[in-house]
Amino acid sequence: MTGIRFDRGTLVVIDPPDPARLPGLTWDARTACWRAPAWRYGPLKAALGLPGTQATPLPFGQPLRPYQVAALDAWELSGRRGVVVLPTGSGKTRMAMAAIARCGGRALVIVPTRVLMHQWATELEEAGLGPVGRYGDGIREATDVTVATTASAWRHMARLGRRFPLLVLDEVHHFGGGLHDEVLEMSAALWRLGLTATPRDPTPLHAQPGWEALIGPVAYQLTPGALLDTEYLADLELVTLSVDLTQDERVRWHDLRSGFRLAWDHWRKLAPRSDWVDFVGWAARTPQGRDALAAHREARGMLGWCQGKQALLRELLPRLGGRRHLVFTADNRSALAVAREHLLAPITCEVSPRERDAVLGRFRTGELWGLVSARVLNEGLDVPDADAAVVVGGSQGTREYLQRVGRILRPRPGKQAVLYELVARDTTEDRAVVRRRAALEAP
Amino acid sequence: MIAQALITATVRHGVVRPHWLTARDLPWLEALLEARRASAGGPRGDWDRLLKRPVHATAEPRRQALAAVVLERHAPRERPTWPVHPREIRAELFRRAALGDTSRTDCVEAAARHLGLQPDTIEGLLFQDFKAQRALVALPVDLGSEALALACNLALAQGLVARARDVELTLRGAAHRVVRAARLRGLICEVRQDGTPDGAVLRISGPLSLFHHTRLYGRALASLLPTLRWCDDHRLTARCAWKGGEGLLHLDPTAPLPASPPTRRYDSTLEERFARDFTRAAPDWELTRDPAPLRAGAGLVFPDFGLRHRTGLHASALLELVGFWTPAYLRRKLERYRSATTAGVILAIDATREVSEAALPRDARILRFRKRVDPATVLGLLEARGLGVVLR
Numbered sequence: 001m002t003g004i005r006f007d008r009g010t011l012v013v014i015d016p017p018d019p020a021r022l023p024g025l026t027w028d029a030r031t032a033c034w035r036a037p038a039w040r041y042g043p044l045k046a047a048l049g050l051p052g053t054q055a056t057p058l059p060f061g062q063p064l065r066p067y068q069v070a071a072l073d074a075w076e077l078s079g080r081r082g083v084v085v086l087p088t089g090s091g092k093t094r095m096a097m098a099a100i101a102r103c104g105g106r107a108l109v110i111v112p113t114r115v116l117m118h119q120w121a122t123e124l125e126e127a128g129l130g131p132v133g134r135y136g137d138g139i140r141e142a143t144d145v146t147v148a149t150t151a152s153a154w155r156h157m158a159r160l161g162r163r164f165p166l167l168v169l170d171e172v173h174h175f176g177g178g179l180h181d182e183v184l185e186m187s188a189a190l191w192r193l194g195l196t197a198t199p200r201d202p203t204p205l206h207a208q209p210g211w212e213a214l215i216g217p218v219a220y221q222l223t224p225g226a227l228l229d230t231e232y233l234a235d236l237e238l239v240t241l242s243v244d245l246t247q248d249e250r251v252r253w254h255d256l257r258s259g260f261r262l263a264w265d266h267w268r269k270l271a272p273r274s275d276w277v278d279f280v281g282w283a284a285r286t287p288q289g290r291d292a293l294a295a296h297r298e299a300r301g302m303l304g305w306c307q308g309k310q311a312l313l314r315e316l317l318p319r320l321g322g323r324r325h326l327v328f329t330a331d332n333r334s335a336l337a338v339a340r341e342h343l344l345a346p347i348t349c350e351v352s353p354r355e356r357d358a359v360l361g362r363f364r365t366g367e368l369w370g371l372v373s374a375r376v377l378n379e380g381l382d383v384p385d386a387d388a389a390v391v392v393g394g395s396q397g398t399r400e401y402l403q404r405v406g407r408i409l410r411p412r413p414g415k416q417a418v419l420y421e422l423v424a425r426d427t428t429e430d431r432a433v434v435r436r437r438a439a440l441e442a443p
Numbered sequence: 444m445i446a447q448a449l450i451t452a453t454v455r456h457g458v459v460r461p462h463w464l465t466a467r468d469l470p471w472l473e474a475l476l477e478a479r480r481a482s483a484g485g486p487r488g489d490w491d492r493l494l495k496r497p498v499h500a501t502a503e504p505r506r507q508a509l510a511a512v513v514l515e516r517h518a519p520r521e522r523p524t525w526p527v528h529p530r531e532i533r534a535e536l537f538r539r540a541a542l543g544d545t546s547r548t549d550c551v552e553a554a555a556r557h558l559g560l561q562p563d564t565i566e567g568l569l570f571q572d573f574k575a576q577r578a579l580v581a582l583p584v585d586l587g588s589e590a591l592a593l594a595c596n597l598a599l600a601q602g603l604v605a606r607a608r609d610v611e612l613t614l615r616g617a618a619h620r621v622v623r624a625a626r627l628r629g630l631i632c633e634v635r636q637d638g639t640p641d642g643a644v645l646r647i648s649g650p651l652s653l654f655h656h657t658r659l660y661g662r663a664l665a666s667l668l669p670t671l672r673w674c675d676d677h678r679l680t681a682r683c684a685w686k687g688g689e690g691l692l693h694l695d696p697t698a699p700l701p702a703s704p705p706t707r708r709y710d711s712t713l714e715e716r717f718a719r720d721f722t723r724a725a726p727d728w729e730l731t732r733d734p735a736p737l738r739a740g741a742g743l744v745f746p747d748f749g750l751r752h753r754t755g756l757h758a759s760a761l762l763e764l765v766g767f768w769t770p771a772y773l774r775r776k777l778e779r780y781r782s783a784t785t786a787g788v789i790l791a792i793d794a795t796r797e798v799s800e801a802a803l804p805r806d807a808r809i810l811r812f813r814k815r816v817d818p819a820t821v822l823g824l825l826e827a828r829g830l831g832v833v834l835r
Contacts, residue, residue, distance in 0.1 A: 035653055154659070158650075182657060246540060343537055350573040367541060368538070369541050369543075370541075388590075
């Protein structure tokens with residue numbers, strides 16, 4: 001009798017009637033069976049005429065905003081497959097939880113970090129979708145609704161891949177062209193929902209063969225610009241504060257920059273259509289390339305924490321007294337320097353989940369007024385309402401910027417959010433500001 | 444597994460040659476050990492900064508970085524102690540700072556008073572639980588440069604094998620142990636004879652490897668390396684992804700790798716539990732772990748246990764615990780046993796893999812198990828008339 005069995009991230013089709021005509025089926029001489037990657041489950045079922053997957057929707061008690069309803073409907077109309085793009089702070093998690101309820105309450109949620117794993121699990125439980133299992137951070141518990149870090153999911157998909165009809169991929173822009181895409185291949189989930197505030201550029205994500213087959217198309221997209229003047233996001237004021245490099249810093253920066261440009265320009269001549277990732281791969285293979293990368297890192301670190309910015313921060317932070325604020329730096333070293341000098345609680349990857357939750361709790365109740373972070377607060381983490389953000393430095397470009405802005409856009413009656421950007425004048429940071437603004441204000 | 448940046452190897456004519464650490468590296472390894480011992484107790488960040496420069500004139504940066512990573516694997520895990528945990532210091536200090544209207548110095552002094560510490564101590568301990576500021580633990584005194592060189596070589600070899608699409612092994616003696624170790628790690632192991640009396644050729648990969656090059660099984664493949672020394676002789680060929688292409692890595696007993704750990708008697712708790720339960724339940728039967736592999740056509744079969752009645756009242760039998768299976772796979776396995784032996788065979792299959800009874804081969808003695816193989820069921824089959832597959 002014809003049947004499909006899940007085997008460690010693949011499907012074994014037993015006695016297939018016409019193997020050559022079935023999608024993705026390959027003869028595996030090693031084990032004498034017909035095999036396909038697990039993501040082919042839907043097409044194979046359909047081709048074999050096996051019954052489809054049914055799910056009884058669960059009630060979902062939390063109200064949805066009109067654009068969340070629209071996003072959910074658009075995703076359902078795409079066959080419960082595809083990516084939903086919503087700005088940070090606009091309620092992607094709630095929309096996804098509604099999707100989980102609609103799909104019968106069995107789902108695997110995949111998140112990039114341990115911090116997000118715990119946060120999702122808490123929110124799912126609060127929404128009545130528990131008990132929630134966790135895979136990651138030393139925990140291995142699978143229940144009908146399970147949250148896993150991408151790294152853990154990759155390692156354990158051989159077991160987890162058969163269990164869930166719905167795959168929710170938070171911060172889906174991390175997928176595409178990487179090692180962990182195999183998570184998507186090894187899952188037999190028929191329904192897939194990708195969430196992001198910042199979809200990747202068309203390359204390499206959409207250039208990745210089979211990307212749409214693995215997740216689905218962009219089903220719904222809303223930019224921050226579309227929500228900025230609505231009740232769903234707070235009013236935002238953008239303030240750019242420029243500082244000069246000292247003479248020594250400028251000389252050093254020019255030296256580092258020239259060293260880097262030499263390698264970069266050479267590479268661009270060799271491969272004009274390549275991107276940054278290709279360059280890094282190429283540069284890492286030679287001592288000169290590695291020196292160029294080191295120069296780039298040092299130059300960026302110097303701009304992110306130059307003396308002018310340090311002095312300006314001493315002026316600016318006391319003026320923010322009484323407003324809940326977040327300080328974003330380029331790296332952990334400068335985040336800890338800010339924390340030490342200004343006595344702001346740091347949220348870095350070294351802060352334990354327990355301490356981080358305690359700090360965020362105190363920030364929420366107003367016991368703390370300021371937090372400083374390099375990357376942990378960038379994305380996903382549910383940061384309590386803040387009124388102001390100070391971007392001292394960054395390393396991840398426009399996507400990081402949009403995520404950071406989103407941290408202060410949660411609406412509240414009468415709220416006027418302010419974003420201060422500290423920029424080193426006459427450096428690459430000038431152009432970066434223009435690019436980031438354009439991305440933020442795009443309709 | 445170590446990062447690719449730490450692997451030093453050359454690819455020439457499609458062959459990957461690891462840059463093994465040899466006797467020539469011992470002086471700088473010695474210098475590294477000395478520097479590391481001198482840094483014990485200091486902040487890790489200082490040690491990391493020190494490592495940015497060569498510790499010895501002959502130390503090549505990437506090899507030094509590899510040795511530093513391997514070195515830390517030898518450092519014992521110790522829980523640091525502080526008069527007050529830095530987490531509590533931060534909580535108190537930042538809480539006071541948020542009250543406002545006081546200078547930084549006043550905040551630090553007030554927090555110090557509250558915690559019963561000196562202000563300087565507070566400043567020193569503030570982030571001391573973070574990795575860069577944590578104190579370096581002392582290395583074991585018996586760790587020498589030669590052992591470190593061998594450990595680095597193992598890390599190098601494992602790093603390369605971890606990037607392999609599949610691995611081919613030619614083994615002499617104790618091949619069944621490697622086969623079992625591979626299967627235990629969820630790998631697919633194809634076995635054939637190599638024409639010698641006790642030799643076998645194994646091709647090891649994973650289910651997803653059928654479709655494309657994957658690193659999913661890299662960790663499992665790399666973990667097999669130490670098991671190769673259980674065999675009398677071994678040759679490994681791995682197809683490794685390396686620097687945008689592919690190259691073949693060859694390893695044999697001449698590779699400068701450390702001696703293997705002692706073999707474990709049982710590879711899984713399932714086997715161990717069955718052996719214990721059966722020995723207790725059936726004193727008239729002698730249970731042999733790992734009977735010799737049997738030739739079956741061009742391949743070999745590896746039963747897990749041999750079962751022999753002490754007085755010869757019942758026929759001897761072989762038992763294999765089967766993890767992966769389909770009806771076709773079981774049929775093929777039975778055919779191989781038929782061609783290989785005149786003993787009876789019992790296949791124990793995992794009942795959690797749902798296939799109907801009708802789909803199973805009819806002429807086989809098959810028992811299903813969930814988590815535990817019941818010795819009474821095995822005994823029932825052994826003592827039943829006309830045991831197992833009637834062979835030849």
